[in-house]
Structures are given as structure tokens and as C-alpha cells.
Amino acid sequence: AQSVTQLGSHVSVSEGALVLLRCNYSSSVPPYLFWYVQYPNQGLQLLLKYTSAATLVKGINDFEAEFKKSETSFHLTKPSAHMSDAAEYFCAVSEGEGSQGNLIFGKGTKLSVKP
Amino acid sequence: DARVTQTPRHKVTEMGQEVTMRCQPILGHNTVFWYRQTMMQGLELLAYFRNRAPLDDSGMPKDRFSAEMPDATLATLKIQPSEPRDSAVYFCASGPRDSYGYTFGSGTRLTVV
Numbered sequence: 036a037q038s039v040t041q042l043g044s045h046v047s048v049s050e051g052a053l054v055l056l057r058c059n060y061s062s063s064v065p066p067y068l069f070w071y072v073q074y075p076n077q078g079l080q081l082l083l084k085y086t087s088a089a090t091l092v093k094g095i096n097d098f099e100a101e102f103k104k105s106e107t108s109f110h111l112t113k114p115s116a117h118m119s120d121a122a123e124y125f126c127a128v129s130e131g132e133g134s135q136g137n138l139i140f141g142k143g144t145k146l147s148v149k150p
Numbered sequence: 151d152a153r154v155t156q157t158p159r160h161k162v163t164e165m166g167q168e169v170t171m172r173c174q175p176i177l178g179h180n181t182v183f184w185y186r187q188t189m190m191q192g193l194e195l196l197a198y199f200r201n202r203a204p205l206d207d208s209g210m211p212k213d214r215f216s217a218e219m220p221d222a223t224l225a226t227l228k229i230q231p232s233e234p235r236d237s238a239v240y241f242c243a244s245g246p247r248d249s250y251g252y253t254f255g256s257g258t259r260l261t262v263v
Binding site for chain 1: 252257
């Protein structure tokens with residue numbers, strides 16, 4: 036069965052610093068992987084997705100993630116944090132094969148950005 | 151931008167009352183999900199539909215929850231009777247055929263007192 040583990044429920048960075056949010060997955064089939072962001076009192080917004088094409092995936096707002104099969108990881112990075120990046124971030128893996136399976140979400144990582 | 155619309159945004163109800171939440175998926179999307187988010191459990195799948203047919207509702211307490219898609223433009227999630235432990239944010243999400251990733255609505259925040 037597929038699962039996702041996000042390391043660190045809270046991450047705090049200074050404005051302008053590198054953002055690194057960690058995600059490890061477990062999957063019995065080639066995974067489809069996703070990062071979503073949730074701002075307060077809003078729904079989840081898709082940041083980026085890995086669908087077995089390029090291992091380095093670029094998303095919105097200068098976020099990117101690298102799929103590393105050997106490490107079963109899909110960490111999210113951004114070179115320079117902005118105050119507006121403060122939100123909760125969820126890593127997810129698609130359940131089963133195919134493009135329209137249920138998403139299994141991690142517990143989320145809350146990102147704080149200090150001025 | 152196309153969006154998934156959920157109503158109501160907030161609902162406060164008394165224990166034992168019926169609650170109905172509605173979702174209008176993006177036009178043309180053929181897959182619709184209902185998720186529940188709580189602090190303790192995070193995001194949990196309740197049910198999902200493809201082409202209006204229920205594919206999986208194993209995450210839903212069958213004795214009190216029901217989910218339907220009466221037509222392609224409306225999905226409903228009903229709780230009867232509601233209990234305080236049902237207090238959560240309920241999200242609807244939809245996705246197009248053969249695509250990856252889904253669009254979420256803004257959620258319905260349910261409080262059962």
C-alpha cells in the first residue's frame with residue numbers, strides 16, 4: 036500500500052533563506068507524487084506533480100521537487116523564502132496505478148517565514 | 151479560473167441534526183472526491199466518484215454518511231444524524247479525465263455542538 040511520510044511538522048526559515056520540506060514515500064507501483072499548499076482557511080492548491088517524466092519537477096512560485104527513487108524521496112525546495120510562502124504543505128502519492136486514483140496525503144508541514 | 155465550489159462555507163448544527171454539504175465540480179471533470187480534514191487525522195478520503203459512479207466509499211461511516219452525484223454538476227455529502235466527532239473541514243476535489251492532480255474547493259467547516 037502507498038504511504039507518505041513528511042519529516043517535520045513545523046519548519047521555520049528566515050525570509051530569503053532556502054526552503055527544504057522533506058517527503059518520503061512508499062509505493063508498490065511506480066508512484067505519482069504531488070505537493071499541495073494550503074493557506075489558512077483555504078483549500079489545497081497543487082504546487083507541482085511528478086508523473087514519471089523528468090525527475091526534477093518545477094512548480095508554481097519557484098518551488099521545485101526532485102524525485103529520487105533510490106532514496107524514495109520527493110523533497111520540496113525553494114531557493115529563497117518569501118513571507119507569502121507561510122502555509123501548510125502536503126506531500127501526496129497517488130494510490131494504485133493510473134492517473135485518477137485517490138491521493139494518500141502526508142500529515143503536512145507548517146512553514147513559518149521570519150522577517 | 152475554473153474552480154470547485156462548495157456550499158455552505160461554514161455550518162454550525164446541533165447533534166442529531168441532518169447536514170448536507172454540496173459541491174459543484176469543474177465543468178468537464180469526471181472524477182470527484184470528498185475528503186475530511188481534522189487536526190488529529192489530517193486529510194482522509196471519505197468517498198470518490200468517477201463519471202458519477204461511486205468507486206470507493208470505504209472511508210465513510212456508512213450508518214450516518216452518504217455521498218451521491220445526482221448529476222455531473224453536483225455532488226452531495228450528507229450526515230444524518232450528525233455527532234460532535236464529525237466536526238471537521240470537508241473538502242471536495244475534482245479532476246479531469248487522464249490528468250494528474252486535482253482541484254480542491256475551499257471546504258465546508260462543520261461544527262456539531
